[in-house]
Amino acid sequence: MSDPVVVVARGLTKRFGQFEAVKGIDFHVDAEQCFGFLGPNGAGKTTTMRMISCSSPPTGGELTVLGMPAWVDGRRIKRRMGVVPQENNLDEEVSVIDNLIIYARYFDISPKVSTPRAEELLSFVALEDKRDWRIYALSGGMKRRLLVARSLMNEPELLILDEPTTGLDPQARHLVWEKLRSLKRQGVTLLLTTHYMEEASQLCDRLVIMHEGRILVEGSPRELVAGHTSPQVIEVFEPPLDAEAGLAALEPVADRTERLADRWLFYTGDGDALLAKVRALPLDPSSVWLRGGMLEDVFLSLTGRGLLE
Amino acid sequence: MARVATAAAHRTGRGFLRDIVRVPDNIVPNFFEPFLYLLAMGLGLGAYLARIKGVRYIDFIAPGLVATAAMFGASFEVTFNCFVKMQFGKIYDAVMSTPLTIEDIGLGEMLWSTTRSLIYGTVFLAIASSFGVVHSWWAVLTPVAVALTGMMFSAIGLSFTAVIPLIDYYTYYWTMFITPMFLFSGIFFPLDRMPNWVQVVAWFIPLHQAVDLMRALILTGDIGSAAAAAAWIVVVTGALFVVPMNLLHRRLVK
Incomplete structure (x- = not known):
């Protein structure tokens, strides 16, 4: 392999007129890892990805991709990179296999080379029997998988995926995850954005959580859960009014409490002790649930619960 | 220059594959239009007309219809087809x-639409020649003239495509630009007996120059006026050449 570090950003900034979408972020992506950008809509994830994929020139700061300055060396970088866009941009007017062969032509790959490769990739994403279909006949999950296959036509070292599983059913999502893990094993560096916490925990070695154009935290999913939320959470769903005083009395015992419209959340280091106290209150036992802290708790505590669009 | 060559190679040798795959759906229907005019006007209307400038009416209009075929061939491609690819299919993003x-893509689209106009213009001329409309050996240069015409209308049409927000805006392009040019560029009636100001205005109309060029090559063999019209088209096309690329860049690179 070449460089041990595939992407380096220092003070990376992107402005659209007056609006600053990315506000001077620093991060680096190691080779053969899966690196995730998490964040609510409008956090600046896609903008950052577009700068890395040399589709958008940075406004300020430094961005090095595969050892070359992004945008400036766009042509050479893009030759070694694959991109799965957020929006489906397959060519609706040609067949599944032609989508792959024509795309490969833009990388100077002749049909002699690209045709067997396309067949191979179609079976990799379980679409070999859709070879001659038109795009409109494919389901959302199939289109997504075909986009993954297309992004691999130039055998990239770095694969950029912008919300690779948004809108997919669980079966399709798991299939995409399985394929991404297998690519990582083959030595491809993966860079993905998502707002599915499960996806991030399943796939990412390291991730950053972005909010309003800044990086709030960085680490492995496990480190982030350990460092930014309590190990356990007790959820009480729709407690009756007469139990609320009792629940409120428990607040000082928990590390942190959240009262939402439909439930209470107690964040704690000692779930069993707190659970016993909650159970003593006049509550329907099935409305009380003890679970481990999750990436989603980290995410929501850092970015808030309000709608951010 | 090396970049332009690479880009040209990408589209002519490679990227065209997409469009060539689609030839049966996409190209074939447009062949019929100039023939409908040739038959309806040239043979139909022509049967009722005396000679016009000493030739049959069909001889008079056929060169103009070659220019029209070139204009339509390029214009369809760089307007509706490109807009659909860019805006709805997101193909350019891919x-x-x-x-x-994006500059390579713009150049590729211009080369492809020029190729389309070359196909339409020359096939039309070949078939029209069976009606005996070719009167000069200079007609062998028609493919060059057709390609120049196609390139000029590609640059104009693609620039328009790069700036419009909605596909509906093509109504303006076609009804206020293409159709009036088609009717008033001296294809169906000569402009040289019109008032002087008409001829001054006509000199600025791109299709009128293309019609003069084709008529000089195919009908009159007046190589001097062919050269003047060709020079006009080369200068205008050269001046407009990078405009669509810059406009596309502004639209799509953010």
């Missing part, structure tokens, strides 16, 4: 994630 840039 291609921009390969080593190609």
Whole structure:
């Protein structure tokens, strides 16, 4: 392999007129890892990805991709990179296999080379029997998988995926995850954005959580859960009014409490002790649930619960 | 220059594959239009007309219809087809994630639409020649003239495509630009007996120059006026050449 570090950003900034979408972020992506950008809509994830994929020139700061300055060396970088866009941009007017062969032509790959490769990739994403279909006949999950296959036509070292599983059913999502893990094993560096916490925990070695154009935290999913939320959470769903005083009395015992419209959340280091106290209150036992802290708790505590669009 | 050559190679040798795959759906229907005019006007209306400038009416209009075929061939491609690819299909976004840039894509679209106009113009001329409309050996240069015409209308049409927000805006392009040119560029009636100001205005009309060029090559063999019209088209096309690329860049690179 070449460089041990595939992407380096220092003070990376992107402005659209007056609006600053990315506000001077620093991060680096190691080779053969899966690196995730998490964040609510409008956090600046896609903008950052577009700068890395040399589709958008940075406004300020430094961005090095595969050892070359992004945008400036766009042509050479893009030759070694694959991109799965957020929006489906397959060519609706040609067949599944032609989508792959024509795309490969833009990388100077002749049909002699690209045709067997396309067949191979179609079976990799379980679409070999859709070879001659038109795009409109494919389901959302199939289109997504075909986009993954297309992004691999130039055998990239770095694969950029912008919300690779948004809108997919669980079966399709798991299939995409399985394929991404297998690519990582083959030595491809993966860079993905998502707002599915499960996806991030399943796939990412390291991730950053972005909010309003800044990086709030960085680490492995496990480190982030350990460092930014309590190990356990007790959820009480729709407690009756007469139990609320009792629940409120428990607040000082928990590390942190959240009262939402439909439930209470107690964040704690000692779930069993707190659970016993909650159970003593006049509550329907099935409305009380003890679970481990999750990436989603980290995410929501850092970015808030309000709608951010 | 090296970049232009690479880009040209990408589209002519490679990227065209997409469009060539689609020839049966996409190209064939447009062949019929100039023939309908040739038959309806040339043979139909022509049967009732005396000679016009000493030739049959069909001889008079056929060169103009070659220019029209070139204009329509390029214009369809760089207007509706390109807009659909760019705006609805997001195809340009996909291609921009390969080593190609938006400038390469714009250049490729211009070369492809020029190729289309070359196909329409020359096939039309070949078939029209069976009606005996070719009167000069200079007609062998028609493919060059057709390609020049196609390139000029590609640059104009693609520039329009790059700036409009909605596909509906083509109504303006076609009804206020293409159709009036088609009717008033001296294809169906000569302009040289019109008042002087008409001829001054006509000199600025791109299709009128293309019609003069084709008529000089195919009908009159007046190589001097062919050269003047060709020079006009070369200068205008050269001046407009990078405009669509710059406008596309402004639209798609953010």
